[in-house]
Amino acid sequence: MRVKICGITKPEQGVAIANLGATALGFICVPTSPRYVTDLQIQQMVQALDGLLIDRIGVFAHTTTEIICQTVEVGRLTGVQLHGEESVEFCDRLRQGLPEGVEILKAIRVKAATDLDKAKDYLPVVDTLLLDAYHPGLLGGTGQTLDWNLLQQFKPGCPWLLAGGLTPENIQGAIAQVKPPGIDLSSGVERSPGDKDLAKVAELFFKLKLSVS
Numbered sequence: 017m018r019v020k021i022c023g024i025t026k027p028e029q030g031v032a033i034a035n036l037g038a039t040a041l042g043f044i045c046v047p048t049s050p051r052y053v054t055d056l057q058i059q060q061m062v063q064a065l066d067g068l069l070i071d072r073i074g075v076f077a078h079t080t081t082e083i084i085c086q087t088v089e090v091g092r093l094t095g096v097q098l099h100g101e102e103s104v105e106f107c108d109r110l111r112q113g114l115p116e117g118v119e120i121l122k123a124i125r126v127k128a129a130t131d132l133d134k135a136k137d138y139l140p141v142v143d144t145l146l147l148d149a150y151h152p153g154l155l156g157g158t159g160q161t162l163d164w165n166l167l168q169q170f171k172p173g174c175p176w177l178l179a180g181g182l183t184p185e186n187i188q189g190a191i192a193q194v195k196p197p198g199i200d201l202s203s204g205v206e207r208s209p210g211d212k213d214l215a216k217v218a219e220l221f222f223k224l225k226l227s228v229s
């Protein structure tokens with residue numbers, strides 16, 4: 017299963033989380049976030065990951081394709097997550113500007129079943145969908161779960177990640193109920209915003225092993 021841990025701000029925590037079994041790390045490139053990191057910080061964190069096989073995803077919202085492409089280059093990112101209200105056309109334009117092979121993930125903040133229909137519009141222009149909880153004042157990292165009952169029939173025809181309020185405590189229930197191909201966690205494995213709790217990350221991977229065995 018794909019496991020993305022998002023909101024990494026410290027090189028040593030990124031390396032430790034990669035070694036615990038994460039398949040992707042997320043770096044928040046949204047200046048209003050308490051987990052925001054600059055291009056240079058991403059560069060240093062990615063350098064510390066050299067030799068480790070792990071996806072490196074920049075998380076953006078409401079910015080320009082030029083800024084995204086620059087961060088991808090400076091930070092040697094393997095993927096870009098769009099976490100705002102980016103349109104299908106924007107994703108298409110971004111694809112033209114990105115180097116070949118860079119993954120595009122589109123986050124959909126799910127308030128109602130109609131949001132899942134909207135998700136399908138992005139299929140021609142993105143590689144992966146990420147379903148997150150809707151919050152009126154925050155874009156992400158909210159610690160809130162979405163209504164998993166809405167996802168019983170969600171089979172978009174592309175890879176997707178379940179996000180929103182996942183923790184070592186609720187992860188087994190989420191997997192049993194939703195059966196997502198991948199998961200994304202941030203605040204559920206943190207001491208404070210941007211400061212990951214490695215004991216919680218280890219507990220997460222322990223619970224995941226129990227879920228698949």
Ligand SMILES: O=C(O)c1ccccc1NCC(=O)[C@H](O)[C@H](O)COP(=O)(O)O
Nearest residue numbers: 022049155156157158159180181202203
């Ligand atoms: O995490 C943030 O601070 C953030 C800010 C602005 C846009 C996106 C953001 N996070 C995106 C993520 O992928 C989080 O992992 C996702 O929202 C789940 O967060 P959580 O509910 O805390 O597990």
